[in-house]
Amino acid sequence: MMVLSHTFEEFAGMVKAFHGSVAPGIMIGGSMVDLAYRCLPEGGLYDVICETQKCLPDAAQLLTPCSIGNGWLRIMDTGRFSLAFYDKYTGEGIRVFIDPAKLDAWPEIRGWFLKLTPKKDQDSARLMKEIEEAGSDICSVERIQVSLDLVEKKKGGPITLCPSCGEPYPSGRGALCPACKGGMLPYGSGPRKGGRVDVC
Amino acid sequence: MMVLSHTFEEFAGMVKAFHGSVAPGIMIGGSMVDLAYRCLPEGGLYDVICETQKCLPDAAQLLTPCSIGNGWLRIMDTGRFSLAFYDKYTGEGIRVFIDPAKLDAWPEIRGWFLKLTPKKDQDSARLMKEIEEAGSDICSVERIQVSLDLVEKKKGGPITLCPSCGEPYPSGRGALCPACKGGMLPYGSGPRKGGRVDVC
Structure with missing residues (x-):
């Protein structure tokens, strides 16, 4: 076969x-x-x-x-x-x-x-x-x-920085990124304010 | 690098x-x-x-x-x-x-x-x-x-045959398979009743 x-x-x-x-x-x-x-x-x-x-x-x-x-x-x-x-x-x-x-x-x-x-x-x-x-x-x-x-592929639109975590995401997803809006991820990822420190 | x-x-x-x-x-x-x-x-x-x-x-x-x-x-x-x-x-x-x-x-x-x-x-x-x-x-x-x-993996439970399309699916998903319930797929797939014919 x-x-x-x-x-x-x-x-x-x-x-x-x-x-x-x-x-x-x-x-x-x-x-x-x-x-x-x-x-x-x-x-x-x-x-x-x-x-x-x-x-x-x-x-x-x-x-x-x-x-x-x-x-x-x-x-x-x-x-x-x-x-x-x-x-x-x-x-x-x-x-x-x-x-x-x-x-x-x-x-x-x-x-x-x-x-x-x-x-x-x-x-x-x-x-x-x-x-x-x-x-x-x-x-x-x-x-x-x-x-x-x-099945058309979604266009994400312009990229913007999330005012909460500071990371780039497609602005079409809302005023906060979907992670900071909550409910999507099984882990928290803190806001950039105050500084996240590289762990390695 | x-x-x-x-x-x-x-x-x-x-x-x-x-x-x-x-x-x-x-x-x-x-x-x-x-x-x-x-x-x-x-x-x-x-x-x-x-x-x-x-x-x-x-x-x-x-x-x-x-x-x-x-x-x-x-x-x-x-x-x-x-x-x-x-x-x-x-x-x-x-x-x-x-x-x-x-x-x-x-x-x-x-x-x-x-x-x-x-x-x-x-x-x-x-x-x-x-x-x-x-x-x-x-x-x-x-x-x-x-x-x-x-993040626990969902157990699907026992397998059953969908009464509409006749195909096997995890019975925990409902009385009809999610495809026959509708809204999930961008194509229809007809019920087995009346016979689907192999196309090749």
Whole structure:
């Protein structure tokens, strides 16, 4: 089984280096990207929407030009294990998803994916073997039309210094930066007034 | 100037391959990660919070074990150009940010970062040279204490099949999956009833 131009083992090595462990979800993600590329016309410029935060975004980041930081990959967390690829100029695209109707032939994947098999009873080696053998046979593909006006990138507008923390932020976000407005961060970061001291 | 164990040029090559272009923000991000690693005690296990979606998350993904898909990197978009590193067991950490008070010595960076220089007047080569020379001299570091109960990973609970689209999702998200509840996605994906046909 190939994942684009990589063997399954080569892709596992890439995953280990980037993701830290060869997790089942990202390996299945490799087959999903591979399937998408077989379905999409060549030569288009495709953005990706990933419907889960777990594992799957890293398959897209490793195998496509799309990353979180360049904005061509977005996560819209519906909790479904799915990747949507769409032409950035026309919005036409496809959506690849794990199809539960196709899982019956793969009991180890089914037990893991639907959380039917308790962790202690999972057989990792057998699970990985099924993932390699199944490839994209557990997926379905549907056509989608993305409303491009709903995915337009926000322009931040001019940059201003927050009167509270003193840091630069896009002025379109309000009179104080969203961090100083509060409620967004799990840590405080004190106002610059009085001086914050470099800790190293 | 080194970015961890990489020369500036080597890091630029990694950035080009992953991010698609050697963008100024991600190159500055390299220096921010480098600075953080010099400040943090060795041997800890650090999670990362990035306060912007733009460019910076990719520096963290390239240079740390933290990625979006493995959950060790999170984006909390305050619009500030900042990375927070914290010990996942104690919440103790540091926050690295671009300090506008330190930008005066670097006019090309200052003009680009604060959006003072119109795009047509920017000198990319000079900007990149300043970014290499400045390294982390444009950054400050402050100590933070992360409230770990605010960053706990959500358990999704059992997996169930959505009665509308037929796809698996964490049952804790409601009686319908968030996609079928509506408002989350810029594309429709029809109910399974009546049969969705594989398009390839």
